[in-house]
Amino acid sequence: MNRILLIILQLFGSVYPLIDATAKEMPNIIFIMVDDMGYHDLGCYGSKTIQTPNIDRMAKEGMRFTDCYSGDAVCASARSTLMTGYHKGHTPVRGNSGGIPLFPADVTVAEVLKKAGYATGGFGKWGLGNQGKDGAAERQGFDLFYGYYNQWHAHTYYTHLFRNSEKVDLDGRYTHHSIFEESLQFIKDHKEKPFFLYCPWTPPHAAYQIPEDEPAWQIYKDKPWKSRDAKVAAAMDTMMDRQVGEITELLKKLGIYEKTIMFFTSDNGAAKRFDGIHNSCGIMQGKKRSLNEGGIRVPMIARWPGRIKPGSVSDHPWYFPDVMPTLAEIADVSGEVPKDIDGISILPTLLGKGVQKQHEYMYWQYGVRAVRSGKWKGIGKGGHLYLYDLIQDRAEKNDLSAKHPEIAARFRKYIIEGYREPRSQKDDGKYTGK
Numbered sequence: 243m244n245r246i247l248l249i250i251l252q253l254f255g256s257v258y259p260l261i262d263a264t265a266k267e268m269p270n271i272i273f274i275m276v277d278d279m280g281y282h283d284l285g286c287y288g289s290k291t292i293q294t295p296n297i298d299r300m301a302k303e304g305m306r307f308t309d310c311y312s313g314d315a316v317c318a319s320a321r322s323t324l325m326t327g328y329h330k331g332h333t334p335v336r337g338n339s340g341g342i343p344l345f346p347a348d349v350t351v352a353e354v355l356k357k358a359g360y361a362t363g364g365f366g367k368w369g370l371g372n373q374g375k376d377g378a379a380e381r382q383g384f385d386l387f388y389g390y391y392n393q394w395h396a397h398t399y400y401t402h403l404f405r406n407s408e409k410v411d412l413d414g415r416y417t418h419h420s421i422f423e424e425s426l427q428f429i430k431d432h433k434e435k436p437f438f439l440y441c442p443w444t445p446p447h448a449a450y451q452i453p454e455d456e457p458a459w460q461i462y463k464d465k466p467w468k469s470r471d472a473k474v475a476a477a478m479d480t481m482m483d484r485q486v487g488e489i490t491e492l493l494k495k496l497g498i499y500e501k502t503i504m505f506f507t508s509d510n511g512a513a514k515r516f517d518g519i520h521n522s523c524g525i526m527q528g529k530k531r532s533l534n535e536g537g538i539r540v541p542m543i544a545r546w547p548g549r550i551k552p553g554s555v556s557d558h559p560w561y562f563p564d565v566m567p568t569l570a571e572i573a574d575v576s577g578e579v580p581k582d583i584d585g586i587s588i589l590p591t592l593l594g595k596g597v598q599k600q601h602e603y604m605y606w607q608y609g610v611r612a613v614r615s616g617k618w619k620g621i622g623k624g625g626h627l628y629l630y631d632l633i634q635d636r637a638e639k640n641d642l643s644a645k646h647p648e649i650a651a652r653f654r655k656y657i658i659e660g661y662r663e664p665r666s667q668k669d670d671g672k673y674t675g676k
């Protein structure tokens with residue numbers, strides 16, 4: 243629009259509607275989800291042992307969430323809640339055997355964003371269907387997926403990978419270095435149009451392997467910690483922190499930093515607590531595979547220059563099923579989201595405007611069932627409903643069910659109501675190592 247026209251339009255007060263109608267903001271979306279990182283493993287979440295200056299800076303430039311949760315305590319089903327917007331009691335992939343697939347009719351975040359014209363790429367661990375099958379990422383809305391399909395394949399960092407189900411030999415190269423490079427390349431290749439970059443990166447998941455010459459390893463390899471795994475996990479976290487910094491620098495170099503919303507989170511709680519070293523779960527009970535807070539509460543940071551208030555901290559309780567409606571609203575395609583999902587957009591919280599709708603309750607199941615509603619957490623176990631006040635008791639030590647029988651009764655109802663019989667959880671082929 244030329245300057246004179248702009249001035250004329252401003253005089254008549256019609257410039258803003260015109261801009262709204264013609265220049266719909268379509269920010270790039272980067273969603274980095276690392277694997278098995280504990281709630282307290284980042285400096286900005288209190289770590290004293292693991293160096294994460296770039297992610298800490300990201301938190302200072304954006305919003306840090308204190309009460310965000312994964313959709314489950316393990317990899318595959320957590321990804322299913324993230325990709326589909328349904329909580330664990332409703333989501334298609336409930337088991338963690340490795341090859342339980344999404345079906346063609348399932349709607350993923352990537353499919354929703356494609357409706358808005360986004361280029362879609364995934365780099366890391368898919369976990370929702372084997373290569374070449376209907377559940378494969380490139381048949382579920384991703385233009386390009388590079389990495390591991392079956393999550394059992396991801397239990398080593400020295401193996402082959404797949405690009406859109408085609409095998410790629412790495413000749414002994416560390417898989418994550420390759421996955422990171424491809425993540426960067428995707429940004430470069432799509433700098434001109436809106437893109438959705440999904441990075442379900444696999445560190446610091448076991449196996450605890452890192453190249454001897456990885457710069458992050460040099461920081462930790464001689465630490466006096468008794469556990470070698472603790473050193474490797476720290477190095478993996480610091481390596482990814484450096485890579486988050488590199489992505490940020492690339493966005494700036496390409497001139498798209500301001501046009502990009504970037505998230506950082508973990509797919510479930512810490513696999514190992516490293517008590518006495520990293521204290522990855524702090525005072526919280528449990529770890530990966532537990533529905534206590536240590537198994538499901540995750541770090542979550544969102545940065546969107548000019549839109550999210552820098553240095554903000556939110557205690558809004560939310561979880562992975564909320565990601566689909568949030569990203570859909572950001573991309574202005576909320577109408578493409580299936581009507582019956584469990585997620586609620588958190589865009590009002592991110593932008594600090596509008597009314598944030600709250601969950602009546604958030605639901606998890608993994609052996610036991612758990613629910614959070616407001617400050618209350620309920621865990622149904624062995625026929626008893628344990629009730630905790632998470633503001634007073636994040637360690638979940640004081641069962642208040644006898645003191646608050648009416649709340650306990652409400653939570654019992656939620657725990658029954660949240661569960662729906664799963665559809666077939668049959669693998670689309672066992673992992674063979676090939």
Ligand SMILES: [Ca+2]
Pocket residue numbers: 277278316317447509510
């Ligand atoms: Ca995981």
